Amino acid sequence: xxxxxxxxxxxxxxxxxxxxxxxxxxxxxxxxxxxxxxxxxxxxxxxxxxxxxxxxxxxxxxxxxxxxxxxxxxxxxxxxxxxxxxxxxxxxxxxxxxxxxxxxxxxxxxxxxxxxxxxxxxxxxxxxxxxxxxxxxxxxxxxxxxxxxxxxxxxxxxxxxxxxxxxxxxxxxxxxxxxxxxxxxxxxxxxxxxxxxxxxxxxxxxxxxxxxxxxxxxxxxxxxxxxxxxxxxxxxxxxxxxxxxxxxxxxxxxxxxxxxxxxxxxxxxxxxxxxxxx
Amino acid sequence: xxxxxxxxxxxxxxxxxxxxxxxxxxxxxxxxxxxxxxxxxxxxxxxxxxxxxxxxxxxxxxxxxxxxxxxxxxxxxxxxxxxxxxxxxxxxxxxxxxxxxxxxxxxxxxxxxxxxxxxxxxxxxxxxxxxxxxxxxxxxxxxxxxxxxxxxxxxxxxxxxxxxxxxxxxxxxxxxxxxxxxxxxxxxxxxxxxxxxxxxxxxxxxxxxxxxxxxxxxxxxxxxxxxxxxxxxxxxxxxxxxxxxxxxxxxxxxxxxxxxxxxxxxxxxxxxxxxxxxxxxxxxxxxxxxxxxxxxxxxxxxxxxxxxxxxxxxxxxxxxxxxxxxxxxxxxxxxxxxxxxxxxxxxxxxxxxxxxxxxxxxxxxxxxxxxxxxxxxxxxxxxxxxxxxxx
Numbered sequence: 255x256x257x258x259x260x261x262x263x264x265x266x267x268x269x270x271x272x273x274x275x276x277x278x279x280x281x282x283x284x285x286x287x288x289x290x291x292x293x294x295x296x297x298x299x300x301x302x303x304x305x306x307x308x309x310x311x312x313x314x315x316x317x318x319x320x321x322x323x324x325x326x327x328x329x330x331x332x333x334x335x336x337x338x339x340x341x342x343x344x345x346x347x348x349x350x351x352x353x354x355x356x357x358x359x360x361x362x363x364x365x366x367x368x369x370x371x372x373x374x375x376x377x378x379x380x381x382x383x384x385x386x387x388x389x390x391x392x393x394x395x396x397x398x399x400x401x402x403x404x405x406x407x408x409x410x411x412x413x414x415x416x417x418x419x420x421x422x423x424x425x426x427x428x429x430x431x432x433x434x435x436x437x438x439x440x441x442x443x444x445x446x447x448x449x450x451x452x453x454x455x456x457x458x459x460x461x462x463x464x465x466x467x468x469x470x471x472x473x474x475x476x477x478x479x480x481x482x483x484x485x486x487x488x489x490x491x492x493x494x495x496x497x498x499x500x501x502x503x504x505x506x507x508x509x510x511x512x513x514x515x516x517x518x519x520x521x522x523x524x525x526x527x528x529x530x531x532x
Numbered sequence: 533x534x535x536x537x538x539x540x541x542x543x544x545x546x547x548x549x550x551x552x553x554x555x556x557x558x559x560x561x562x563x564x565x566x567x568x569x570x571x572x573x574x575x576x577x578x579x580x581x582x583x584x585x586x587x588x589x590x591x592x593x594x595x596x597x598x599x600x601x602x603x604x605x606x607x608x609x610x611x612x613x614x615x616x617x618x619x620x621x622x623x624x625x626x627x628x629x630x631x632x633x634x635x636x637x638x639x640x641x642x643x644x645x646x647x648x649x650x651x652x653x654x655x656x657x658x659x660x661x662x663x664x665x666x667x668x669x670x671x672x673x674x675x676x677x678x679x680x681x682x683x684x685x686x687x688x689x690x691x692x693x694x695x696x697x698x699x700x701x702x703x704x705x706x707x708x709x710x711x712x713x714x715x716x717x718x719x720x721x722x723x724x725x726x727x728x729x730x731x732x733x734x735x736x737x738x739x740x741x742x743x744x745x746x747x748x749x750x751x752x753x754x755x756x757x758x759x760x761x762x763x764x765x766x767x768x769x770x771x772x773x774x775x776x777x778x779x780x781x782x783x784x785x786x787x788x789x790x791x792x793x794x795x796x797x798x799x800x801x802x803x804x805x806x807x808x809x810x811x812x813x814x815x816x817x818x819x820x821x822x823x824x825x826x827x828x829x830x831x832x833x834x835x836x837x838x839x840x841x842x843x844x845x846x847x848x849x850x851x852x853x854x855x856x857x858x859x860x861x862x863x864x865x866x867x868x869x870x871x872x873x874x875x876x877x878x879x880x881x882x883x884x885x886x887x888x889x890x891x892x893x894x895x896x897x898x899x900x901x902x903x904x905x906x907x908x909x910x911x912x913x914x915x916x917x918x919x920x921x922x923x
Contacts, residue, residue, distance in 0.1 A: 421617065423615045426604075430609070430610065431631040431634055433634065442619060446619075
């Protein structure tokens with residue numbers, strides 16, 4: 255056997271940096287999983303080992319799933335995320351098509367407004383939205399969780415950039431073939447922009463699944479709570495310092511996202527780069 | 533079946549004028565080519581015909597119907613795009629059946645899943661499938677129906693694009709540089725096929741290209757456009773032999789026509805490049821003009837004289853049957869290019885002095901503004917034809 259390839263120092267350095275960064279991001283998750291299978295006595299032990307001396311996973315996960323309405327939180331999260339995503343695509347795709355392919359006075363101004371909206375953090379709008387929600391009377395309902403997110407400037411921006419890369423000739427051909435403008439959006443543009451839409455879908459689902467700030471303001475009823483807010487309520491009421499079940503609950507909450515991301519990974523990477531070169 | 537009447541079309545984008553007072557009659561079943569360099573407005577004119585672009589002024593009629601403001605779908609035109617513009621997420625079969633589905637099936641019948649179970653939709657769908665199959669077979673792409681555009685070669689994609697336009701059986705066929713993305717060999721082959729298609733369908737074709745060989749070989753008439761203006765509309769041989777404008781003469785023909793500056797003298801002689809040329813045209817004494825001579829209008833002569841250019845050979849290009857001889861003549865900025873038959877020309881080497889004669893009727897005279905000056909008593913072929921039509 256001969257050494258076929260010796261990595262140059264720069265490559266070693268690069269990989270070292272990548273490994274360290276990856277580890278920094280992963281460690282809290284590893285810790286979370288580790289704690290979720292430990293009995294209370296081991297959690298505060300000074301020494302650290304990933305595997306517990308006494309496997310306590312069944313008890314922790316059992317407690318997490320039964321002593322709090324965790325399944326209910328998960329279903330809430332699923333419902334809210336799915337509704338937000340479908341409404342977002344329903345609003346963003348036609349808007350992005352208009353900004354990318356139609357000529358009308360004020361188009362650039364509207365696009366500038368989208369960019370400005372992109373700069374605003376959603377938290378800034380929390381108070382006005384709360385007051386608005388109160389006036390309309392939708393506080394403490396699913397509607398309060400969904401409506402503030404229906405129009406996504408990020409989605410409009412992302413789709414517009416992608417639609418821009420689709421040649422005008424395709425739109426012209428579709429018009430000659432007899433498609434209406436809306437049919438062009440749904441039958442031609444959206445299928446062609448599928449990678450971008452999937453990438454956007456992942457962004458949207460992750461951020462709304464994990465969203466804590468707005469649900470904390472908008473709903474009080476435990477039956478409406480999305481997972482992170484539910485876990486917080488669970489911590490206050492049930493668990494106290496009982497970190498094992500708490501970590502088990504967080505693991506359960508994070509799991510669907512990890513699975514979804516792994517399944518959609520190929521699309522995700524493609525969606526983020528394919529708009530740039532074509 | 534429909535002719536096209538284009539009347540005084542103007543088009544401006546902001547401050548730039550793209551089309552200026554373009555009027556043109558296209559006969560039913562004619563193959564008309566819009567020829568011009570890129571940016572001359574020919575594609576814009578085609579898009580206006582299709583309804584994809586709205587003109588600033590003027591009017592378009594297809595058949596007897598004025599179509600200004602009519603949506604593209606309702607104009608009875610089919611179009612083939614330069615980039616083919618196929619739908620990448622649909623198979624060839626789906627791409628080609630889209631125009632028929634959009635016209636023959638109702639909104640409800642087109643719905644995914646449930647649409648096919650609605651009354652009547654099955655029969656229509658089968659009919660569409662048959663027509664697509666027939667068209668695909670005629671184009672030699674019957675075996676590709678299940679593939680997506682990404683899995684096809686350039687030539688195959690081009691056929692699919694033509695097929696999608698063909699199934700419609702529209703009265704007018706618009707083609708926007710459909711061959712420019714193909715390699716040279718395929719282009720020549722497709723040229724013949726499109727000509728064949730035109731014969732078979734018998735509908736009106738409007739074909740846009742910047743390639744003069746496409747225009748010359750395929751068209752019934754060629755419309756030469758430059759800077760948003762229509763310079764001349766005539767059959768190909770007439771465009772070549774009898775141009776109305778210096779710019780037309782310069783654009784058509786390869787190698788390019790030789791244009792030389794000349795000055796008019798008394799008794800019908802013009803001086804140019806150190807030689808006198810007999811010119812029979814109503815031109816005032818002392819006025820300057822340009823004289824165009826096609827490279828193949830030259831023939832070899834032995835000595836200098838009237839109607840004979842003399843110069844030193846700069847370069848000789850052997851093209852097999854022909855020789856291209858580049859000749860430096862006195863007073864010319866560019867060398868004069870002559871095309872001589874290889875068998876008639878003796879050994880010509882660079883540096884040698886050569887005498888080239890031109891028959892007076894092969895001189896094309898242009899005034900300072902570029903307009904053609906015709907000899908006494910001779911009318912342009914276009915004018916002659918118009919007179920005949922009036923009688």
